[in-house]
Amino acid sequence: MDFFEKFYLLFIIEIVLIAISTISIVVTAYDKLAAKHFQRHRILPEKLLFALVSLCGSVAMFLTMLIIHHKTRKKRFMIGISVILILQISIIVVLYYLKILDSFYNIGTIFLHLNDNIGYNSKIHSGGYARMNTNAGMNLLSIIALCFTIIMASRHIIENKYKSRNYIAVSVITIILLVLEVIAEYYLTSSNVNDVVLHRVVNILGFILCPTVPYVLLLFCYNRQRSNNLLIIIVTLPLYINLFLCVISYTTGWIFYVDSANTYTRGQLFFIPTIISILYYIFMIIAMLKSREDYDRRDKYIFLVILFSPIFAMLIQILNSDFLLIWNSVALSLLLYYIFLRELQFTYDMQTEVKNRTAFDTAIDQLANRKNNAIICVFDLNNLKAFNDEFGHRLGDMILCECAKLIKESFLKEGKTYRIGGDEFCVICIDTSIDAVEQSLVKLKDLLNKLNKDRTDKIQIAYGYASYNKHESDTAYTVFSKADKEMYKNKALMKQ
Structure with a gap:
């Protein structure tokens, strides 16, 4: 078998492997989406995933699972795919050293020569x-x-x-x-x-x-x-x-x-x-x-x-x-x-373009495992229901998005913004001083005043915050509850 015939066979094998890897990536991504958003019966059977792994899609599927965090907690998959990958590499190494691969090349030569009449070999002339x-x-x-x-x-x-x-x-x-x-x-x-x-x-x-x-x-x-x-x-x-x-x-x-x-x-x-x-x-x-x-x-x-x-x-x-x-x-x-x-x-609220409640719950849980202090700020839009009733939900949604943008812009250097409810938002500021939070609140008020300058229906945002200290006994959720109570106090003052 000459060099170009061997090269052509390797080319075919390479194309097949790339195709299997691409299919493995797409199938793994779909299975992740199905598990999170679709009905249970639309999740792909595990036998199909292992079949793709066995057909040399192990590397692509394993890396994709790590990147998108899919089935990484299932030892059956993490250990199973690793074992199959090691076996596949071992088989290739053994075949190489025993020169058994040359036999496969010789079999491939037969198939190539069978196709001489339609010109496969004539094309590989250089x-x-x-x-x-x-x-x-x-x-x-x-x-x-x-x-x-x-x-x-x-x-x-x-x-x-x-x-x-x-x-x-x-x-x-x-x-x-x-x-x-x-x-x-x-x-x-x-x-x-x-x-x-x-x-x-x-x-x-x-x-x-x-x-x-x-x-x-x-x-x-x-x-x-x-x-x-x-x-x-x-x-x-x-x-x-x-x-x-x-x-x-x-x-x-x-x-x-x-x-x-x-x-x-x-x-x-x-x-x-x-x-x-x-x-x-x-x-x-x-x-x-x-x-x-x-x-x-x-x-x-x-x-x-x-x-x-x-x-x-x-x-x-x-x-x-x-x-x-x-x-x-x-x-x-x-x-x-x-x-x-x-x-x-999956961690974003598409309407307001800030992190959603799922991301917020994850962030609160992580605070307990981190060696950081934090300040939790809670915000609530006043009279959003009245806006919806009087001007329609479309205007209410526009106001909601505008307020989310203002909060995010005001606290951009201090922390992450989350939408935790219908008209409620929260900002978690890691290792930030109270002075920095107060400055961000002043910036929020200034931006809100500019927004309300030419409006007859003024937008108001109530807020409250509390400090989380890693050395104290209060949990992150307890501090969040304190910030929420402070927000309601501020809301009551605004209505007076």
């Missing part, structure tokens, strides 16, 4: 074509996975419409880059000098779009309401520099060069798009680590793991251009990121 087929197959699977996430993101909003649009945009850009990569690979194997112009144009588009993926992801991490226009202009400036360098590379060859014989070579400034992309990834990591409202510490670690994949692939491809890994790794990261965000969304 290493270039074999590599192109491999990359095309991997890119096709990545495109299918991204199309799936785009459809899901368009049907179900990710946190808010702004972030959904950004996620869909970055997925579409990645699909375009995957297609351009396949086209560029085709031109690399082409000796037709008439393809020179198109070869250059494809590379220009690819290098222009390369930094836009981490750029849009960076925008995804920022809250549009807090965006600084000057900061956005500064962050966007490298994109325009990259655009200019890529366009003039058509003649100068600074980023890349395709000569008259259609031969591609890297230019002296080839590293510019890569450096810009890495900078955007670094800014994204900084923005995510600085975010106190959107992600918990555990969520940040998961985000970093997901983000590491394309960075690692980028470094490998820089060192060896034969490995085209970047955009497939980005596609995988986007799929995992979507699953992660959907799981994270």
